[in-house]
Amino acid sequence: MVVLNDKLIFPPVETATPEGIIAIGGDLSTERLLLAYRSGIFPWYSEGEPIVWWCPDPRFVLFPEKLRVTKSMQSVLNNGTFRFTINRAFTKVLQNCKTITRKEQEGTWITPAIEHAYTQLHEQGFAHSAEAWMNGELVGGLYGIRLGNVFFGESMFSKQSNASKFAFINYVRQLQKEKVALIDCQVYTAHLESLGAGMISRNKFLALLADNL
Structure with a gap:
């Protein structure tokens, strides 16, 4: 090692x-x-x-054009339950990702050092957040790193059913408009698989990075 x-x-x-x-x-x-x-x-x-x-x-990734949105989720996107923003509450998103209770997970990998480092990346324009709001309260979101035409997803949270999906879908659609070609989801989750993410080889992933950074 x-x-x-x-x-x-x-x-x-x-x-x-x-x-x-x-x-x-x-x-x-x-x-x-x-x-x-x-x-x-x-x-x-x-x-x-x-x-x-x-x-x-x-490597677990999502190609933006392969984003999968169910009819029921499209209804959530359209019904006005949530409001979507970008980079309006990065620190709060990071803190919620750190403290949210997750099934089958003890503790958090977002240490104080991670929190400080990614806040610095945000202040320098590399780290970004997407937020879902409900009645003025932050109820879901995600954050990650944007380099070139690649977005590296780091973590997401939800305090209301479908809130993180709402933020994720809206953000992926925005990234697609900005010509982002690849979203790195790092490791498998059923949640992201349901939204269209899948596995590719490490060699293919690295080749895509070289083409899009």
Whole structure:
């Protein structure tokens, strides 16, 4: 296992473990995080652990044109229950993603260091949020990194049924208008699979990154 030091470098992704771990250690500086995303790598670890860097094979992604919207969800989009915004409440979205209770998950991977690092990325224009509001209250949303024509999704939350789907669908449609070609969902979830996400090989993912960053 490669242990990173102060040098801004990652080992070749082909050296990843079968689970997709490529290295541990290093830091969460803006420079290292941007290098990681451009290389198809992302951090994912629990508080109290060293930083763990991942590049899994296969990779879970969504092509915006393959977004799947059911009739019932289209009704939710049209009925005015929620209001959609972009980058209006990044900090609140991040905090909700950190604190929301999730089934079969203890604790959170959004450590104080992660929270600080991605807030910095937002302030520098790299990290973005999409929000769903209900009666003036933030009830759902997501955040991630935008580089070139790729969006790297990080986390989402929902306090009302369909709120995160509402935010996600609206944001994907906006990204498609902006010519985003690929949304990185990182690892499998049934929630995102229901919206059209699927697996591709790591090699194909890296080739798509090269074409769209």
